[in-house]
Amino acid sequence: MSAGSASERRRHPGLNLHESDAHPSDGEVVFGFWVFMMSDAVLFALLFAVYASLGANTAGGPGPRDVFELDPAAMETLLLLSSFTFGIASLAMKYRRGMALLQGMLATTLLLGLGFLGLEVHDFVGMEDTGALPQVSAFLSAFYVLVPTHFLHVSLGCVWIVVMMVQLRMSGLDRITRTRLLRLGLFWHFLDIVWVMIFSFVFLRGLL
Amino acid sequence: MRIEALAGPWLGRLSLSALPTDSPVAMGAALVAVFGALGVAGYITGKGKWRYLWREWFTSVDHKRIGIMYVVLALVMLARAVIEALVMRLQQADAVNRSGFISAEHFGQLFSTHGSIMIFFMAMPFLTGVINYVMPLQIGARDVSFPVLNSISLMLTAAGAALVMISLVLAPFSTGGWSGYAPFTELRFSPGVGVDYWIWAVTLSSIGSTLTGINFAVTIYKKRAPGMHLFRMPLFCWTALCTSILMIFAMPALTVATALLALDRYLGMHFFTSGGGGNMMVYANLFWLFGHPEVYIVVLPSFGVFSELFSTFSAKKLYGYTSLVLATMTIAVLSFTVWLHHFFTMGQSAHINAAFGIATMLIGIPTGVKVYDWILTMFRGRVRFTTPLLWGLAFLVTFVIGGLSGILLAIPPVDFLVHNTTFLVAHFHNMLIPGTLFGMIAAYQFWFPKAFGFRLEERWGRVAFGCWVIGFYLAFMPLYVLGLEGMPRRSAEVFDEAFRPWLLVAAGGAVLIVLGMAALALQLAMSIRHRDRNRVRAGDPWDGRSLEWSTSSPPPEYNFAKLPEVQGRDAFWTMKRSGRAYPPLERYAPIMLPENSAIGPLLGALGLATAFGLVWRIGWMAGLGTAGALVAVIGWSFVRRPGRTVDERQVERTETRWHAVLVAAVPVSREHECDPRNRGLADVAA
Numbered sequence: 104m105s106a107g108s109a110s111e112r113r114r115h116p117g118l119n120l121h122e123s124d125a126h127p128s129d130g131e132v133v134f135g136f137w138v139f140m141m142s143d144a145v146l147f148a149l150l151f152a153v154y155a156s157l158g159a160n161t162a163g164g165p166g167p168r169d170v171f172e173l174d175p176a177a178m179e180t181l182l183l184l185s186s187f188t189f190g191i192a193s194l195a196m197k198y199r200r201g202m203a204l205l206q207g208m209l210a211t212t213l214l215l216g217l218g219f220l221g222l223e224v225h226d227f228v229g230m231e232d233t234g235a236l237p238q239v240s241a242f243l244s245a246f247y248v249l250v251p252t253h254f255l256h257v258s259l260g261c262v263w264i265v266v267m268m269v270q271l272r273m274s275g276l277d278r279i280t281r282t283r284l285l286r287l288g289l290f291w292h293f294l295d296i297v298w299v300m301i302f303s304f305v306f307l308r309g310l311l
Numbered sequence: 312m313r314i315e316a317l318a319g320p321w322l323g324r325l326s327l328s329a330l331p332t333d334s335p336v337a338m339g340a341a342l343v344a345v346f347g348a349l350g351v352a353g354y355i356t357g358k359g360k361w362r363y364l365w366r367e368w369f370t371s372v373d374h375k376r377i378g379i380m381y382v383v384l385a386l387v388m389l390a391r392a393v394i395e396a397l398v399m400r401l402q403q404a405d406a407v408n409r410s411g412f413i414s415a416e417h418f419g420q421l422f423s424t425h426g427s428i429m430i431f432f433m434a435m436p437f438l439t440g441v442i443n444y445v446m447p448l449q450i451g452a453r454d455v456s457f458p459v460l461n462s463i464s465l466m467l468t469a470a471g472a473a474l475v476m477i478s479l480v481l482a483p484f485s486t487g488g489w490s491g492y493a494p495f496t497e498l499r500f501s502p503g504v505g506v507d508y509w510i511w512a513v514t515l516s517s518i519g520s521t522l523t524g525i526n527f528a529v530t531i532y533k534k535r536a537p538g539m540h541l542f543r544m545p546l547f548c549w550t551a552l553c554t555s556i557l558m559i560f561a562m563p564a565l566t567v568a569t570a571l572l573a574l575d576r577y578l579g580m581h582f583f584t585s586g587g588g589g590n591m592m593v594y595a596n597l598f599w600l601f602g603h604p605e606v607y608i609v610v611l612p613s614f615g616v617f618s619e620l621f622s623t624f625s626a627k628k629l630y631g632y633t634s635l636v637l638a639t640m641t642i643a644v645l646s647f648t649v650w651l652h653h654f655f656t657m658g659q660s661a662h663i664n665a666a667f668g669i670a671t672m673l674i675g676i677p678t679g680v681k682v683y684d685w686i687l688t689m690f691r692g693r694v695r696f697t698t699p700l701l702w703g704l705a706f707l708v709t710f711v712i713g714g715l716s717g718i719l720l721a722i723p724p725v726d727f728l729v730h731n732t733t734f735l736v737a738h739f740h741n742m743l744i745p746g747t748l749f750g751m752i753a754a755y756q757f758w759f760p761k762a763f764g765f766r767l768e769e770r771w772g773r774v775a776f777g778c779w780v781i782g783f784y785l786a787f788m789p790l791y792v793l794g795l796e797g798m799p800r801r802s803a804e805v806f807d808e809a810f811r812p813w814l815l816v817a818a819g820g821a822v823l824i825v826l827g828m829a830a831l832a833l834q835l836a837m838s839i840r841h842r843d844r845n846r847v848r849a850g851d852p853w854d855g856r857s858l859e860w861s862t863s864s865p866p867p868e869y870n871f872a873k874l875p876e877v878q879g880r881d882a883f884w885t886m887k888r889s890g891r892a893y894p895p896l897e898r899y900a901p902i903m904l905p906e907n908s909a910i911g912p913l914l915g916a917l918g919l920a921t922a923f924g925l926v927w928r929i930g931w932m933a934g935l936g937t938a939g940a941l942v943a944v945i946g947w948s949f950v951r952r953p954g955r956t957v958d959e960r961q962v963e964r965t966e967t968r969w970h971a972v973l974v975a976a977v978p979v980s981r982e983h984e985c986d987p988r989n990r991g992l993a994d995v996a997a
Contacts, residue, residue, distance in 0.1 A: 131456045135529040138559060142521055146563040149600075153571065153582070153593055160588025162581070237580050241588030244580035248571065266945055279951070 129282050136286040140293055143256075147297050150252060151304060154245040158309075162240035167309030170235040170243075175226050176306040179298070182222075185215035186295040193288050196276060205276075206268060212291070213264045216257055223254055246305065253301060256294050263287050323928035324504065331482040336398065336413050337420075341480045348476075370907040372458035373868055374443050377465050379762060381440025382755065384465075388432040388472055389748075393828050395425040400786065400821035404814040406804040418803035419486030420505065424475060426489025427509060431516045432472040434609040434743070437751040439468075439523050442551045442612060445758055446527065448859035448866065449545045451536025451875045451882075456529040458905045464519040464526065466915025471515035474922050478508045481927075485509035488801065490602065491572065493583030493594040498576045504926050506576065510569045511922035517565045524558025527551055536858070538877035542636070545857040545881075546629060549636050550615030553643040554608050560647070561604035568597040577925075595657060599650035607646040609743065611639060613750020614681060617703045620753060621685045623853050624700040625692025626981070628881055631684040638677035638684075645674050655726045664723040671721035675714060682711060695981055697853075698772035702753035705780045706745040713741030716791065734794025737787045744783055752779075752831070759838075760852045760991070764864040766845040769985045771834030778827030786820025789813035847991030848969075849976040853984065854993035856884040861892060863969040864991055869902045869957055872966050887995045893973055899962040903954045910947045914940055 158167070192208035195201070237247035267287055270280055331337035355361055368376055398413070399421050405411040413421070447455055455461050478484040485505040487496040491513075496506045531552045535544070571582040572594065581587030583594040622629040629635065651659065651667040685707060694700070716738045719725050729735060752775075760766045793813050798805060805814070838845060850864040858875055859866075861883045873894070879885060886892040917940040924932030978994035 128456070131529055131533045134533060135456060135525055138525045138528055142525065142559045142563055145560055146567060149564055149567045149597065153567070153597070156593055157582065157588065157590060160581075160590065162586070162588035237574075237578065239581075239587070241581045241590065244574070244582055244587075244589075247580070248574065248582075262941075262945070266948060270949065273949075274951075283948075 129278065132282050133285060136289060140289060143293070147249075147252070147300075150245075150249045151300065154249045154305065157241040157245040160241035162242075164239040164243065165233070165235050166242065167305075170230050170233065171306050171309050172226070172229075173306065173310055175222055176302055179219050179222050179226075180302050182215045182219040183295050183298065185212045185219070186292050188212045188215065189288055189291050193284070196281065196284055199276075202271065202275070206271060209264055209268050209271075213261055213268075216261045216264070220254065220257060220261070223250070227251075249305065250301060253294065253297055256290075256297075260287070260291055260294060263290070321929070321931070323924070323930070325481065325927040325929065329481040331480075334414060334417055337417055337479075337482060341482070344476055344479045366907065369912050370462070370909050372454075372462050372905050372908055372911075374447050374455050374458065374461060375762065375866065375868075377461050378440045378442075378444030380465055381436045381443060381468070384469055384472055385433050385437035385440060385751070388428050388436070388475075390828060391476075392425050392428040392433055393825060395421050395428075397821045397825050399425065400814075400818040402803065403805065404811070404818035407808065407811045407814065408804075408806055410804060413803070415803035416483070416486065419801070420482075420484045422801055423485045423488050423505075423509065424478070427485075427513065428472075428475060429743075430489055430605065430609065431513055432468070432475060434747050434751070435516065435520055436468055436472075438554070438609060438612040438747070439464075439520070441616070441751065441754045441758070442527060442554070444762060445754075445859055446548055446551045447530060447534070448761075448862065448870055449548050449857045450531065450534060450539050451858050451871060451877060452530065452534040453870050453874075453902070454905065455526050456534055457526050459908050459910060460522055460526050462908060462911030463914050464523040466911040467519035467522075467918050468516050470915045470919035470922065471512040471519070473919055474508060474512040474515065474926070477923065478505075478512075490598055491569075492598075493572060493575070493591045494585045494589070496572060496576075497584050498579075499584070507573075507926040510573050510576075511925055514566060514569050514573075515918050515922055517562045517569070520558050521562040521566070524555040524562065527555035528559060531555070536871075536874045536877055539882070540877075542633070543877055543880050543882070545615075546618035546632065546635055546639075547612070547615035547857075549639050550611040550618075553639050554611045557604045557608045557611075557643055557646065561601045561608065564597050564601035565605075568594060568601065571597075573925075592657065595654050596650070599653040600647075602653060603650040604643075604646045606742070607642055610746040610750075611642065613706075613747050613754075614639065616750045616754040616757070617685060617706060618688075619857070620699050620703045620757060621688045622881075623757075623856055624695045624697055624703075625689045626695075626854065627688055627692040628856075628884075629684070630687040630690075631680070632880065634680055635684050638680045641677040642674060645670065645677070649674065652721060652726070655723045656730045661723070668721050668723050668726075672718055675718055678714060682707065693981065695984060697985060698767070698769055698776060699753045699757040701773065701776050702749045702756070705776070706749045706753075709741065709745040709749075709780075709783065713738060713745065716741060729794050731799055732794035733790040733798050733800050736800045737790035737794060740783075740787050740790075744787075749779075757853070758859075760845075760847045761850070761859055761862075761864050761866070763842075764846060764848050765838065765842040766847055766852055766985075766989070767838045768834050768841065768845070771830055771837055775827050775830035775834055778823050778830055782820045782823030782827055784820070786817050786824060789817045789820075793817075844987045845989075847989060848972045849991030850969075851883075851887075851993050852989050852991045854884075854887075854981060854995070856881040858883050861886065863972070867962075867965050867969075869904060869962070872899050872902075872962050873897075887993065893970075896963070896966055896970055899959045899966065901959050902957045902962060904957060906952050906955045908947075910943060913943055917943065 188208050188211045192205055192212065195205040195208060235243055237244050264287065267284060274280060331341055355364065368380060371377065399418065402411045402413050402418060443461065483503060483505045485491065485496065485501065485508060487501060487506055487509065491506065491509055494500060531548060574580045575582050575584055581589040583589050583591045618629055618635060649667055649671045651663065652671045655664050720735065720738055756767055756772055793810055796809065798810055847864055850862055851860040861875065862870060875882065883892065917936045921933050921936030924936055973992060976990040976992035978992045979989045980994045983989055
């Protein structure tokens with residue numbers, strides 16, 4: 104298949120994956136990751152369902168109004184900007200705007216991600232100080248599984264960004280690093296979408 | 312907080328008291344496990360085969376070898392779980408108005424390991440192994456999409472199985488059944504390590520199965536040979552696809568259920584506890600949200616196997632191919648809409664029960680379509696009653712009986728009457744033994760010659776078939792009666808003299824089934840001994856219809872020297888009839904294959920260490936296992952290997968050798984299919 108044909112461009116809009124007979128696996132790798140994301144989405148959907156069915160069971164402990172604060176949650180939502188910076192990184196990759204821009208944008212994304220993690224840790228510690236521990240009630244158990252599962256995903260995403268920055272330094276933009284960046288991007292945007300869900304269904308719904 | 316428990320002394324809660332010294336039966340089983348493992352290890356050491364096993368098998372990423380390893384794992388676990396079944400049947404027959412020979416606690420462990428093993432470590436590895444071996448060959452591919460991931464899935468599953476085997480020695484296992492219902496499995500009611508064994512064994516296997524599902528689905532979507540449209544695929548590939556989709560979407564529910572249960576037990580959270588706002592119905596829903604699709608995960612591949620069998624051994628194309636595909640898809644979709652029928656009695660309104668009861672009965676429709684299609688495939692065909700087909704015929708009759716009892720159970724008022732009785736036990740064994748196990752055994756008999764180059768002995772296969780089928784009816788039909796008479800399932804003792812005759816018959820059936828297992832083992836041993844007279848190296852012993860039969864037996868590691876061009880359904884059958892089956896030797900291109908990788912066994916070992924550490928609260932072991940796995944994955948991402956090239960001369964040598972076999976073989980007609988004249992070349996003129 105000739106690189107850059109019409110059907111090729113349609114397959115990965117916005118990013119040119121040059122496939123050839125010698126390397127037929129790029130499409131499989133990216134498609135496989137999409138399928139994995141579906142499985143991960145089911146996992147989050149189930150955690151949301153658990154939260155929805157146990158969220159009212161405060162068992163005499165604190166409820167959402169007592170423990171949630173809108174400001175830090177909104178701050179964390181601002182860190183969704185990292186999806187934007189990752190988008191610029193992807194464009195830098197697509198239009199070959201130099202390694203400096205790509206690495207810089209990845210570093211910015213990483214910093215925003217770490218900032219998000221730091222703020223969340225701060226929130227969790229604050230909640231625990233008020234006695235809102237996961238052992239108190241089913242509501243808090245469900246909260247402490249749903250939100251920290253997202254936290255864990257973002258942490259792994261940050262590790263992945265570091266690994267990619269190192270691998271880009273070592274071998275530049277080649278077939279392997281390009282598809283890995285593409286998958287990392289999918290992962291990162293997916294986590295932003297999950298955060299929007301958490302912000303809407305957990306924090307906003309709990310406080311409004 | 313129980314975090315402290317994780318950071319305990321060096322061996323956590325593990326001590327010598329974990330050895331099952333209190334029960335002679337359990338001690339015997341532990342000794343069998345230990346000496347069995349030592350015996351196998353000693354044999355391998357004696358033969359000096361460790362290096363060979365490591366290089367050619369454990370680190371292999373070839374889908375065929377991984378498939379064989381999956382099936383070996385399944386057969387080993389099947390042997391254990393069948394013996395456990397026999398012990399349970401003997402106990403119940405013995406324990407009428409007395410305590411029998413094993414304790415209630417031990418009995419609880421037996422039905423928990425029996426169920427968990429049969430589903431997670433027998434059915435799942437068996438079907439994964441068969442799909443692994445057959446599906447890439449059938450679609451004309453050289454391997455699955457992600458060969459290394461395939462090896463990782465295998466090793467994670469094997470780690471889970473190893474954990475269950477370890478629990479035989481460092482006891483106890485859970486007494487919560489294969490479904491592990493909370494709140495019984497919560498710390499308050501099950502304070503020991505048994506439930507933890509169950510949680511982590513099942514978690515390891517469910518991660519492996521999720522990855523397998525992704526791998527198979529991508530393979531089927533992306534790696535089909537030129538011309539192999541979806542609607543030209545053999546039906547087995549369709550069932551493999553539907554099973555994979557079910558794995559991708561259903562396994563996360565199990566992972567969530569076991570993870571939340573673990574959080575309850577390890578960190579004192581309140582998901583399913585009876586206090587603190589927990590709700591055990593969330594567990595029941597999560598578990599069966601996985602559990603019901605799981606039933607179809609294990610049954611659909613067998614449907615695929617039977618479709619291949621009925622068509623091959625009737626020398627007819629499959630009747631109603633499109634309707635079979637649609638029925639398979641319909642079953643896969645409907646399987647997500649019926650989970651609630653597993654707990655009709657647990658407090659929903661009548662309306663909800665009615666809706667799920669109707670959805671359950673609807674599944675009977677596509678399944679019925681399949682049964683008619685299979686019968687009509689044989690109708691006016693030239694049916695050959697080989698061993699694989701016999702299993703298929705037994706399936707057809709037995710499965711319909713099980714299905715009818717399922718329709719009864721789908722009616723909520725009836726379910727209320729027989730809920731938690733042996734009627735239910737009879738029903739699901741009546742579905743899963745023919746629907747999964749017979750299918751897998753048939754697949755093993757059918758594709759064995761493909762994998763090893765010689766046929767299995769027919770005679771012992773027929774003995775095994777007779778023992779299994781008669782044993783099945785004797786063991787499970789009485790349970791229908793007992794259930795209707797009100798005998799509760801999972802009883803270590805019963806107190807009604809009227810149950811005794813039925814229980815004795817059922818125990819006799821279990822003995823026959825164990826004899827059937829022995830006959831299968833004997834069949835394998837005899838077939839290996841007499842392999843020279845059953846050689847079918849030319850590759851096509853059954854006048855096969857799909858592409859796997861177009862290769863030599865066993866196939867070369869690259870499967871196809873040139874990827875086949877597919878013109879329609881039953882690709883190989885048409886090729887044979889038009890004289891294009893065995894293309895002449897030509898100039899070959901070099902073939903790239905993935906290199907072997909140790910990451911699979913490494914991750915399996917680290918997963919096992921993590922799980923074992925978590926079970927016994929050995930903090931350092933669990934921590935090192937997890938950290939090691941993370942480091943291993945990151946480290947592996949830095950390894951760049953170009954792949955291994957099989958050069959053109961090597962391909963040519965292999966192909967030339969096979970062509971010599973083909974030229975030497977005398978085409979055999981179907982009457983002589985099962986005698987030594989069959990060298991694997993079908994006489995297509997007849």
